[in-house]
Amino acid sequence: MSPEEWEALPMDPDPKADLGYEPLELDVISAENRGVNQLLFLPSDEEALRADAFIVADEGAVCDVRDCR
Secondary structure (H helix, E strand, C coil): CCHHHHHHCCCCCCCCCCCCCCCCCEEEEEEEECCEEEEEEEECCHHHHHCCCCEEEEHHHCCCCCCCC
C-alpha cells in the first residue's frame, strides 16, 4: 500500500474491507520465558499454523479490550 493509499483510508478502517485482513480464530497460551511471562497466540486451524500464522507477545503488549481505554 502506498503512503497516499494509506492516508486515504478512514481514521477507523474496517480490517477486512479496507485493509484486506482475514479474521482468524486464535488460542492463547501463557508461558514463562527467562522470568518473563509471555503469551503465545496460535491459530485454532492447524493449517494456518503451518503457514507461520502465530504471534509471541509480552504481557504488557496485550490487554483485554474491555479493560483497554
